[in-house]
Amino acid sequence: xxxxxxxxxxxxxxxxxxxxxxxxxxxxxxxxxxxxxxxxxxxxxxxxxxxxxxxxxxxxxxxxxxxxxxxxxxxxxxxxxxxxxxxxxxxxxxxxxxxxxxxxxxxxxxxxxxxxxxxxxxxxxxxxxxxxxxxxxxxxxxxxxxxxxxxxxxxxxxxxxxxxxxxxxxxxxxxxxxxxxxxxxxxxxxxxxxxxxxxxxxxxxxxxxxxxxxxxxxxxxxxxxxxxxxxxxxxxxxxxxxxxxxxxxxxxxxxxxxxxxxxxxxxxxxxxxxxxxxxxxxxxxxxxxxxxxxxxxxxxxxxxxxxxxxxxxxxxxxxx
Amino acid sequence: xxxxxxxxxxxxxxxxxxxxxxxxxxxxxxxxxxxxxxxxxxxxxxxxxxxxxxxxxxxxxxxxxxxxxxxxxxxxxxxxxxxxxxxxxxxxxxxxxxxxxxxxxxxxxxxxxxxxxxxxxxxxxxxxxxxxxxxxxxxxxxxxxxxxx
Numbered sequence: 153x154x155x156x157x158x159x160x161x162x163x164x165x166x167x168x169x170x171x172x173x174x175x176x177x178x179x180x181x182x183x184x185x186x187x188x189x190x191x192x193x194x195x196x197x198x199x200x201x202x203x204x205x206x207x208x209x210x211x212x213x214x215x216x217x218x219x220x221x222x223x224x225x226x227x228x229x230x231x232x233x234x235x236x237x238x239x240x241x242x243x244x245x246x247x248x249x250x251x252x253x254x255x256x257x258x259x260x261x262x263x264x265x266x267x268x269x270x271x272x273x274x275x276x277x278x279x280x281x282x283x284x285x286x287x288x289x290x291x292x293x294x295x296x297x298x299x300x301x302x303x304x305x306x307x308x309x310x311x312x313x314x315x316x317x318x319x320x321x322x323x324x325x326x327x328x329x330x331x332x333x334x335x336x337x338x339x340x341x342x343x344x345x346x347x348x349x350x351x352x353x354x355x356x357x358x359x360x361x362x363x364x365x366x367x368x369x370x371x372x373x374x375x376x377x378x379x380x381x382x383x384x385x386x387x388x389x390x391x392x393x394x395x396x397x398x399x400x401x402x403x404x405x406x407x408x409x410x411x412x413x414x415x416x417x418x419x420x421x422x423x424x425x426x427x428x429x430x431x432x433x434x435x436x437x438x439x440x441x442x443x444x445x446x447x448x449x450x451x452x453x454x455x456x457x458x459x460x461x462x463x464x465x466x467x468x469x470x471x472x
Numbered sequence: 473x474x475x476x477x478x479x480x481x482x483x484x485x486x487x488x489x490x491x492x493x494x495x496x497x498x499x500x501x502x503x504x505x506x507x508x509x510x511x512x513x514x515x516x517x518x519x520x521x522x523x524x525x526x527x528x529x530x531x532x533x534x535x536x537x538x539x540x541x542x543x544x545x546x547x548x549x550x551x552x553x554x555x556x557x558x559x560x561x562x563x564x565x566x567x568x569x570x571x572x573x574x575x576x577x578x579x580x581x582x583x584x585x586x587x588x589x590x591x592x593x594x595x596x597x598x599x600x601x602x603x604x605x606x607x608x609x610x611x612x613x614x615x616x617x618x619x620x621x
Contacts, residue, residue, distance in 0.1 A: 244511020252517040254533070254619055256547030259513040268543040290542055292549040300603070302570050311590045316582040323585060325576035325594035332599060334572025341608045342564045344555030346536045348517055350543025360511025365524030367615065382521065385613045390519055392617035394538035397560035399616045400522025404563045407611040414610055418567070418603035424574050429593035432586020443576050443592035454568070454603060460610045461540060470521050 244360030245353045246376040250369040250466055252348035261355020265371065268350045270294075272461045273369050275468030277386035277407070282373060286413075287462030292347070296461065297338035300417065300454035306330045306424045311444045314436035324429045325443035332422065332450065341459035346392075366471040375469035382470045389460065415456035424448040512620045517541070519615035526618035533619040538562075541617070561614065565605035572599050 241260045245251065250265050250273065258264055270289025276282050290296060310327030352371055368379065375381050384400065387407030393399045408414040428445040510529060512518075517533055526532055538557025544550060558564055578594040 243513050245513075245516075252541055252543065253513070253515045254517060254550065255515040256550050259515070262513075264545040265543065266545060269545045270542060272540045272542055292544065292546060293552050293554055295554050300568060302572065302603075306574055308576065308592065313581060313583065313588070313591075317580065318582045319580055321581050321583055321585065322578045323593055324579060324581055324591040326579035328577065330574045330576065332572055332574050334570050334599070336568035336570045336603055339566055339568045340555070342555055342566045343540065343608060344538060344553065344557050344564075345540040345542045346553045347542050347544040347549050347551065348536075349545070349547070349550050358511065360509060362512065363510050363520075363524075363527040363530070365521040366512075366527075367519040367521060384522070385519075385615065388611045388613035389540055390615050391540055391558060391612050392519075392533065392536035392538065393614040394557055394560055395534075397538075397614050399520075399614055401561050402611060402613045403561040404607065404611040405609055414608075416606050416609035418606045420570070420601070420603045422570070422572075422599045422601050424597055424599050426576065426592035426597065427595065428589035429591045430585050430587055430589045431581060431583050431591055433581070433583040433588055435588060435590055439581055442579055442581065443594070445590060445592040459566075459608045461542065 242356040242358040243353075244358060244362050245368065246357055246370070246379070247353050247355075248370050248372040248376075249353040250350065250371050251353070252350055255349060258349065258351035261353060262351035263354045265350045265352035267371070268464050268466070270462060271464045272345065272389055273350075273466045273468075274387065274389060274463045275369075275385040276465035279373060281465040282467060283371065284465045285463065287458070287460075289462050295340045296459075297340050298457045298459045299338040300336040300457050301333065302336050302420055302422070302452065302454050303331075303333045304422070304450045304452035305332060306448040306450055308424075308426070308443045308446075308448060310440055311442050312436060312438065312440040313431060313433040313442065315431075315433040315439045317439040317441070321431065324431055325426075327441050327443045330424070332424075336418070336420070336454050343461060345461065362471050364471050367468055368471065369466040369468055371466060373467065375467065378472055379469035380472055381467065385468055389463070413458055414460060415458050417456045418454045420450070420452050420454055422450050422452075424450075510620075514620050516620040517617060518620075519617055522615070524616065526616065530618040530620050533617045536617045563607045563612070565607050567605050568603045570601060570603065573597065574599055 243259065243261060250268060253259070267283065267285070270291065271285065307329050308327050362378070367382070367385070370376070384402070388402055405414075425447045426443065426445050433439070510527070517536070520526065535551065535553060538559065539553065539555075573596050575596040576592055576594050
């Protein structure tokens with residue numbers, strides 16, 4: 153109802169404002185606006201099934217949902233951040249919102265958010281992690297690689313010859329436990345991403361009906377009024393749902409705890425295959441300690457490494 | 473400008489229609505309907521809660537499907553994609569090549585080379601291969617990404 157009254161008043165004001173610029177038509181416009189105002193007043197006076205819905209925008213900027221945790225408590229400063237004459241350039245996103253854009257420049261009232269450049273924003277699960285960055289930011293188009301180290305040993309058993317150890321055939325090897333160490337070459341973890349402009353809301357805000365269910369990052373400690381903190385995405389890396397995919401599905405491993413670095417490693421089963429060395433001696437007593445020809449397989453794991461994208465932890469809030 | 477009588481009657485009717493459209497449109501937007509002005513700048517990309525499809529005025533951001541979003545500030549970097557998109561709930565794995573050496577030392581014997589091949593030659597052997605696949609060790613959540621038109 154309030155919107156109808158506002159619209160009527162706006163029309164009247166516009167028509168009246170046009171009076172000075174128009175020579176003859178202004179009175180008609182004023183009359184027309186007055187009629188519209190009357191019509192709208194009638195509409196507004198009627199009971200509307202949408203009245204409850206119409207109350208929503210007020211709730212967006214003033215209501216404070218109950219919450220115990222500091223992170224869940226809505227900020228109470230939104231009203232003060234909404235200047236009545238914010239003008240058409242103001243949008244409805246609250247101050248400190250951090251959002252992505254497909255454009256090449258931040259909209260008016262927004263500024264590049266350098267803290268999130270080269271990083272994936274992770275919905276934080278802990279107030280102590282707000283703003284915490286992990287890893288060096290990605291360069292443009294960088295497919296960050298990582299490596300591991302492989303270390304283990306091959307046990308090469310012995311054979312004996314019916315002969316005498318010593319000079320001078322050096323072709324045969326000695327049985328031993330052979331240490332093996334090698335780097336696993338650097339490779340990408342294969343996690344795909346798309347680069348989008350990231351900006352932080354700094355300008356004025358006007359009260360609008362932001363879409364319900366919209367999830368917004370905030371570089372702030374609390375969700376603003378009209379937003380609530382949701383638990384599901386916390387500490388998970390958000391992935392845009394692929395075609396035919398299940399929105400809301402969580403997968404991978406349990407997210408790391410506060411401050412925990414999530415590492416991974418690989419199983420590795422290298423094989424050492426020897427070359428045979430023919431000797432003109434029968435097998436048997438008593439020249440021992442010679443390496444047996446064969447295939448020897450190790451069953452090891454690589455060293456651990458971190459391979460996720462660089463991140464920044466931000467508050468994620470859902471529009472009520 | 474003076475409107476003829478018919479037009480004078482038409483003005484409030486048209487204005488009323490426009491006003492009513494705007495008003496009812498705004499009411500619908502509160503329920504995820506067609507927002508004439510939801511207060512979100514064009515080009516804004518946002519995730520939406522599970523079960524919430526892109527509202528009217530928004531459309532799925534296909535270029536992000538199966539991908540994470542990395543922020544950039546360089547205009548020339550906007551829209552660049554890296555890697556192939558994930559499938560539904562795909563926990564992407566990767567492998568590493570490796571190559572190293574394992575030396576078998578000499579143990580001399582008083583005998584000529586011959587037909588008994590049970591022994592291994594003394595030399596430095598190359599051991600190479602590929603690790604088993606492993607995932608990154610992270611947790612993910614799929615969320616609908618939409619862009620404001």
